[in-house]
Amino acid sequence: MVSAAPLPPFAAIVVAAGKGLRVGGDTPKQFRNWRGKALIRHSVEALNAAGADPLVAVIAADAQDHAKAALAGISGVIFITGGATRQDSVRCGLEALADAKPQSVLIHDAARPDLPHTVIERLLTALSEHPGAIPVLPVVDSLAVDNGGVMSGKAERETLRRVQTPQAFRFDAILAAHRAWQGVTDAGDDAQVLMASNGSVALAQGDERLKKITFAEDFAAPMTAPAFRIGQGFDVHRLEPGEELWLGGVQIPHDKGLAGHSDADVALHAITDAVLGAVGEGDIGTHFPPSDPQWRGARSGQFLQHAIGLARAAGYAIANIDLTLICEEPKIGPHRPAMRAEVARLMGLSENAVSIKATTTEKLGFTGRGEGIAAQAIVCVMLASEGPTS
Ligand SMILES: Nc1ccn([C@@H]2O[C@H](COP(=O)(O)OP(=O)(O)OP(=O)(O)O)[C@@H](O)[C@H]2O)c(=O)n1
Numbered sequence: 001m002v003s004a005a006p007l008p009p010f011a012a013i014v015v016a017a018g019k020g021l022r023v024g025g026d027t028p029k030q031f032r033n034w035r036g037k038a039l040i041r042h043s044v045e046a047l048n049a050a051g052a053d054p055l056v057a058v059i060a061a062d063a064q065d066h067a068k069a070a071l072a073g074i075s076g077v078i079f080i081t082g083g084a085t086r087q088d089s090v091r092c093g094l095e096a097l098a099d100a101k102p103q104s105v106l107i108h109d110a111a112r113p114d115l116p117h118t119v120i121e122r123l124l125t126a127l128s129e130h131p132g133a134i135p136v137l138p139v140v141d142s143l144a145v146d147n148g149g150v151m152s153g154k155a156e157r158e159t160l161r162r163v164q165t166p167q168a169f170r171f172d173a174i175l176a177a178h179r180a181w182q183g184v185t186d187a188g189d190d191a192q193v194l195m196a197s198n199g200s201v202a203l204a205q206g207d208e209r210l211k212k213i214t215f216a217e218d219f220a221a222p223m224t225a226p227a228f229r230i231g232q233g234f235d236v237h238r239l240e241p242g243e244e245l246w247l248g249g250v251q252i253p254h255d256k257g258l259a260g261h262s263d264a265d266v267a268l269h270a271i272t273d274a275v276l277g278a279v280g281e282g283d284i285g286t287h288f289p290p291s292d293p294q295w296r297g298a299r300s301g302q303f304l305q306h307a308i309g310l311a312r313a314a315g316y317a318i319a320n321i322d323l324t325l326i327c328e329e330p331k332i333g334p335h336r337p338a339m340r341a342e343v344a345r346l347m348g349l350s351e352n353a354v355s356i357k358a359t360t361t362e363k364l365g366f367t368g369r370g371e372g373i374a375a376q377a378i379v380c381v382m383l384a385s386e387g388p389t390s
């Protein structure tokens with residue numbers, strides 16, 4: 001496994017108390033179906049999976065039932081009532097966390113459903129040097145100043161950036177800045193609020209997937225998500241006497257087993273990495289660092305199911321997997337049906353979407369000498385079709 005440092009603890013506020021007037025319709029946009037589930041559910045699931053605690057959802061007073069239905073089954077979400085403007089709603093969210101005093105907080109628009117884990121990592125890393133950090137993207141078009149439909153000037157795009165959310169802050173600094181805000185009009189975002197209190201804001205790399213759903217056509221637009229994506233995973237574990245041998249979620253009788261921090265199920269690790277790779281969510285070590293004692297001896301099925309949850313949160317369902325195990329011993333053939341059934345069960349797939357193959361390396365190399373087992377997997381994921389919100 002590749003190791004990665006665990007994320008520092010953080011709280012999150014998802015602001016979702018807007019009316020969605022520019023999108024229109026009877027139901028506010030954050031509760032409407034987008035890629036198979038309510039818009040707000042996508043980013044709440046992503047933050048929850050990243051470990052946000054507490055996680056506050058800021059909802060309009062008349063939309064609490066919508067919100068509870070949209071986020072049903074996600075444990076630990078604190079629902080609070082928002083204000084008349086986005087800035088008011090953020091302030092309500094911060095005040096709700098004042099007693100908990102988290103070290104840092106991510107403030108995120110429910111209107112930006114596609115939230116990559118890598119952006120969260122970049123923002124929290126930047127907070128070690130600055131009290132605020134925001135994801136930004138460059139401006140690629142030239143810019144004009146509009147004066148009643150006539151161009152009256154230009155702006156220098158080289159120094160301008162498009163600003164997204166989530167925006168990350170040391171909690172005490174952003175709460176104090178919101179409380180001290182004296183602007184006549186609302187700030188455009190929370191980074192501007194922090195700057196008004198002389199807090200420095202780091203610019204981290206944003207992501208096109210974080211596009212804000214603002215207009216009705218954004219619900220239909222393909223955004224940047226392709227219909228299919230592919231990921232591959234590769235893993236190796238050492239064979240040692242006295243260890244259990246787990247392959248594809250099945251315990252296999254053998255005179256040696258695979259050694260590792262978890263149950264060392266090399267097959268499930270390769271599939272997990274392939275799923276994470278398909279949706280650009282890092283690797284298994286990013287989510288389950290071997291340095292973390294809670295994963296000692298852990299069953300690897302939970303790693304795979306976590307990766308599938310991240311794929312779902314990004315709007316993707318698994319199409320099929322193809323796994324190759326590379327070893328001299330044990331012979332995989334007799335165990336293939338049980339492994340195929342278990343991998344299909346763990347992934348919520350039919351067995352014909354799960355292929356398990358095996359090969360030797362003709363007694364060459366470490367697999368040939370029986371020192372270890374290698375596994376490689378390819379996964380195809382497909383954009384989930386837009387069905388009714390469940
Ligand atoms: N009083 C408000 C207004 C906005 N928001 C939230 O702030 C985010 C960014 O706002 P925007 O995308 O502009 O949403 P709306 O304000 O709902 O849109 P509109 O201006 O079209 O009504 C959204 O997640 C929105 O729900 C909020 O929590 N409270």
Ligand SMILES: C[C@](O)(CO)[C@H](O)COP(=O)(O)O
Nearest residue numbers: 086109163164165188189212
């Ligand atoms: C906070 C924000 O998403 C940063 O780009 C943006 O300012 C929200 O603006 P809106 O007018 O409330 O959509």
